[in-house]
Amino acid sequence: MGEPLVVNVGPQHPSTHGVFRMKLTLDGERIVDCEMIMGYLHRSMEKLAEERSWTQNIPFTDRTDYLSAMTGNLAYCLAVEKLAGIEVPPRAHWIRTIMAELQRIASHCMAIGTFVNDCGAWHTPLMYMLREREKVLDLFELACGARLTTNYMRIGGVARDLPPEFLPRLQALVQELPHRISEYEELLVENEIIVARARGIGILPADKAIAYSVSGPMLRGSGVAWDIRKADPYAAYDQVEFDIPVGTHGDCYDRFLVRLAEMRQSVRILEQALDMIPPGPVQTPVPLALRPPPGEAYGRIESPRGELGFYVVSDGGPSPFRFHIRPPSLINLTPLPEMVRGLTVADAIITLGSVDIVLGEVDR
Amino acid sequence: MRDLGNAVGAFLEWLADVGAPSWLLYVVSSLVGMLALLGWALGSQLFFIWAERRLIARMQVRLGPNRAGPFGLLQPIADALKVLAKEMVTPRGADRLLFWLAPIAVVVPAITVMAVFPFGERMVLADLDVGVLYLAAISSTAIFFIFVAGWSSSNKYSLLGAMRSVAMLISYEVVQVLALLSAPIFVGSMRLGDIVAWQGQYKAWLVFLQPLALLGFIIASAVEVNRTPTDIAEAESEIVAGYHTEYGGIRWGMFQLAEYIAGFAVAAVVATLWLGGWTLWGLEEWVPGWIIFLAKVYGAFFLFIWLRGTLPRLRIDQLMAFAWKFLLPLMLLNTLLAGLEVLVWRETGAPAAAILPAFALGNLALAGVLVVGWAVLLGQLRPERRPARPLLVQEVGAIYYRPLEEAREA
Numbered sequence: 062m063g064e065p066l067v068v069n070v071g072p073q074h075p076s077t078h079g080v081f082r083m084k085l086t087l088d089g090e091r092i093v094d095c096e097m098i099m100g101y102l103h104r105s106m107e108k109l110a111e112e113r114s115w116t117q118n119i120p121f122t123d124r125t126d127y128l129s130a131m132t133g134n135l136a137y138c139l140a141v142e143k144l145a146g147i148e149v150p151p152r153a154h155w156i157r158t159i160m161a162e163l164q165r166i167a168s169h170c171m172a173i174g175t176f177v178n179d180c181g182a183w184h185t186p187l188m189y190m191l192r193e194r195e196k197v198l199d200l201f202e203l204a205c206g207a208r209l210t211t212n213y214m215r216i217g218g219v220a221r222d223l224p225p226e227f228l229p230r231l232q233a234l235v236q237e238l239p240h241r242i243s244e245y246e247e248l249l250v251e252n253e254i255i256v257a258r259a260r261g262i263g264i265l266p267a268d269k270a271i272a273y274s275v276s277g278p279m280l281r282g283s284g285v286a287w288d289i290r291k292a293d294p295y296a297a298y299d300q301v302e303f304d305i306p307v308g309t310h311g312d313c314y315d316r317f318l319v320r321l322a323e324m325r326q327s328v329r330i331l332e333q334a335l336d337m338i339p340p341g342p343v344q345t346p347v348p349l350a351l352r353p354p355p356g357e358a359y360g361r362i363e364s365p366r367g368e369l370g371f372y373v374v375s376d377g378g379p380s381p382f383r384f385h386i387r388p389p390s391l392i393n394l395t396p397l398p399e400m401v402r403g404l405t406v407a408d409a410i411i412t413l414g415s416v417d418i419v420l421g422e423v424d425r
Numbered sequence: 426m427r428d429l430g431n432a433v434g435a436f437l438e439w440l441a442d443v444g445a446p447s448w449l450l451y452v453v454s455s456l457v458g459m460l461a462l463l464g465w466a467l468g469s470q471l472f473f474i475w476a477e478r479r480l481i482a483r484m485q486v487r488l489g490p491n492r493a494g495p496f497g498l499l500q501p502i503a504d505a506l507k508v509l510a511k512e513m514v515t516p517r518g519a520d521r522l523l524f525w526l527a528p529i530a531v532v533v534p535a536i537t538v539m540a541v542f543p544f545g546e547r548m549v550l551a552d553l554d555v556g557v558l559y560l561a562a563i564s565s566t567a568i569f570f571i572f573v574a575g576w577s578s579s580n581k582y583s584l585l586g587a588m589r590s591v592a593m594l595i596s597y598e599v600v601q602v603l604a605l606l607s608a609p610i611f612v613g614s615m616r617l618g619d620i621v622a623w624q625g626q627y628k629a630w631l632v633f634l635q636p637l638a639l640l641g642f643i644i645a646s647a648v649e650v651n652r653t654p655t656d657i658a659e660a661e662s663e664i665v666a667g668y669h670t671e672y673g674g675i676r677w678g679m680f681q682l683a684e685y686i687a688g689f690a691v692a693a694v695v696a697t698l699w700l701g702g703w704t705l706w707g708l709e710e711w712v713p714g715w716i717i718f719l720a721k722v723y724g725a726f727f728l729f730i731w732l733r734g735t736l737p738r739l740r741i742d743q744l745m746a747f748a749w750k751f752l753l754p755l756m757l758l759n760t761l762l763a764g765l766e767v768l769v770w771r772e773t774g775a776p777a778a779a780i781l782p783a784f785a786l787g788n789l790a791l792a793g794v795l796v797v798g799w800a801v802l803l804g805q806l807r808p809e810r811r812p813a814r815p816l817l818v819q820e821v822g823a824i825y826y827r828p829l830e831e832a833r834e835a
Contacts, residue, residue, distance in 0.1 A: 066581060067581075068582070075665060090585070090742075177737060180737040180738065181738020181739075182736065183481070183733050183734060184485060185484060185734050185735065188485035188486055188487055189485070189486060250814075252737070254736055254737045254738070255737055257739065257743055258737065258739070261829050266826060266828065267826030281815075284826030284827065285825075286818045286821050286824070286825065287821055287822070288821055291819075291821045292821045292822075305817070305818050305819070305821065307816045307818055308815050309815075309825055309826065309827050310828070310829045315815065319815050322814065322815050406664065407738075407740045407741065
């Protein structure tokens with residue numbers, strides 16, 4: 062073996078899902094070492110948030126994980142509500158649950174689509190996935206006027222009640238989605254090439270996953286039954302029934318299967334939510350210049366990517382004293398060098414794809 | 426229009442009558458043929474850029490280009506103008522001469538291959554005795570310039586792509602040549618015109634006699650024209666664009682052109698060797714042969730578009746293993762069988778009408794048995810199929826992880 066070949070995958074590369082950079086040391090096509098370099102999208106969100114009022118910070122949470130703005134909003138509002146001791150009306154809880162699950166479907170569509178793209182499919186599965194994501198985004202637009210950066214949740218509830226045509230359209234979507242998910246399963250799950258490419262690749266054993274504090278579909282893919290929606294229920298998750306999909310071998314294929322199964326469970330939660338959503342107010346009146354009592358709180362949710370937590374500290378002033386985000390993407394990314402060592406370049410790409418990162422959240 | 430070859434022949438006779446020297450006739454007929462081939466290749470490419478984009482869009486539940494001209498038909502022209510107008514950047518550290526030469530040289534073998542295809546009864550530019558050998562020889566030289574492109578770019582992605590190209594060529598060229606061999610074995614001639622005539626005479630396309638060879642050829646060719654599931658040399662999601670990462674503007678366009686034309690050449694080989702060329706069970710009496718031939722070529726090309734819209738990509742070691750462990754033994758066996766069958770036919774002197782259908786049925790059944798059987802045999806060496814659904818649990822906290830090796834042993 063002569064001088065090793067060092068290849069920079071990224072920051073401009075079709076498959077790094079943003080401006081992420083992997084410095085791969087190669088021996089032929091085998092990876093000897095992998096160094097991760099991030100921070101290209103750092104926007105100093107945590108510091109910026111200390112200058113703005115508690116309510117003004119909600120739009121920031123859209124822009125950390127820009128593929129699931131609703132869950133970002135939700136996690137932050139939960140943290141502040143915990144800090145200020147604000148009760149949320151039941152209807153708002155249910156609306157939050159609906160939005161979070163719709164967001165999970167939209168985000169997993171993107172995650173699976175790009176993962177199969179990384180496997181080399183020429184955009185076909187991604188386009189099918191985007192079709193369903195569009196429908197979810199249409200619903201978001203109906204509820205809050207925006208599709209990507211929704212800014213819909215408020216401290217103490219949600220911005221406004223659902224428009225009257227929202228629930229019927231959600232009903233139609235919920236009836237359609239199981240057929241679509243079956244379509245994906247037929248197209249992808251038993252696909253000989255995807256199985257050959259993803260099985261046994263990028264293995265993350267359960268003990269390593271726990272040691273790295275990995276969460277979300279990645280942790281469940283490694284065989285650990287852990288879901289904050291069940292372990293520490295928030296919004297209306299204590300009132301709905303659903304299963305946790307768990308993989309067994311912790312490889313890329315398992316993570317892909319878990320995401321696909323989670324979409325089904327999300328549809329199940331939405332079905333129950335449609336039956337159980339009560340009428341009533343959607344917002345507890347909260348002063349615009351909110352001054353929570355001095356103290357600290359940690360609000361966490363199961364975002365599509367894993368445990369999204371907001372740690373907020375108040376000194377009694379109109380803006381947070383400390384505003385810290387626990388980003389699932391960043392923490393799920395940390396075991397990557399260990400997962401790809403010894404594999405080929407092609408495997409490294411699909412392993413990265415199976416982690417499902419959003420660079421806005423990794424770098425904040 | 427019945428036969429363009431006759432039209433050229435008439436023109437040549439007229440020239441001879443006027444009193445032109447014989448070398449002029451030779452030059453003129455070659456020029457006419459070359460221009461016709463070039464025009465056909467470029468025209469087909471322009472059309473298929475549009476067709477491919479529209480077809481793949483249809484497969485991907487979207488519309489595809491539909492703004493430029495009716496149904497977006499002018500899109501390829503717009504694309505070509507854009508590519509021509511773009512700046513061509515030569516990276517620092519590149520080998521300037523080779524970097525400039527590679528995109529030009531890579532088109533040459535792609536077009537040269539076209540010379541031996543009989544588009545109609547008399548429509549062949551170079552009626553070589555060793556047509557099949559010529560196909561195998563010329564089409565594989567393109568890979569040399571692909572390697573030159575990858576090496577001279579002084580880019581690591583390009584180098585990886587070039588390395589992959591060469592590795593794949595070495596593996597799949599063997600399969601491809603063995604697959605090509607099956608036609609001369611049956612026909613007894615390497616001249617493509619003879620192969621077509623033989624299929625027309627016995628009214629038996631070689632696809633029925635040699636289905637396994639066609640399968641091997643299509644797979645091996647898909648690898649060489651860089652289309653999914655085997656577009657490993659350019660693998661967009663892995664190594665950006667492989668050997669032509671650093672190329673822009675019309676230089677990039679030349680690589681695209683070469684790739685498309687190579688695709689047409691492969692489709693033309695399929696049409697000539699296995700689908701009876703310009704014959705169609707007597708229909709060639711009524712329809713010009715070149716229309717039948719082109720229909721077959723485009724039909725075969727559609728297969729590649731279809732594959733591209735459907736399948737993900739294999740990894741390079743998987744693709745290599747597939748060539749050496751799966752295709753190569755099958756092709757060797759197939760060549761042996763073809764030889765035996767021809768021997769039996771010669772020795773017994775049985776009438777073709779009786780023995781060819783028997784061969785066809787036998788080979789078709791055998792192809793199925795061999796492909797499935799060989800796959801099962803190799804499949805037994807693979808780990809067991811695991812349940813394709815994750816477990817569904819209600820309680821949090823438990824760990825269901827099981828190392829893959831353990832599951833394989835169980």
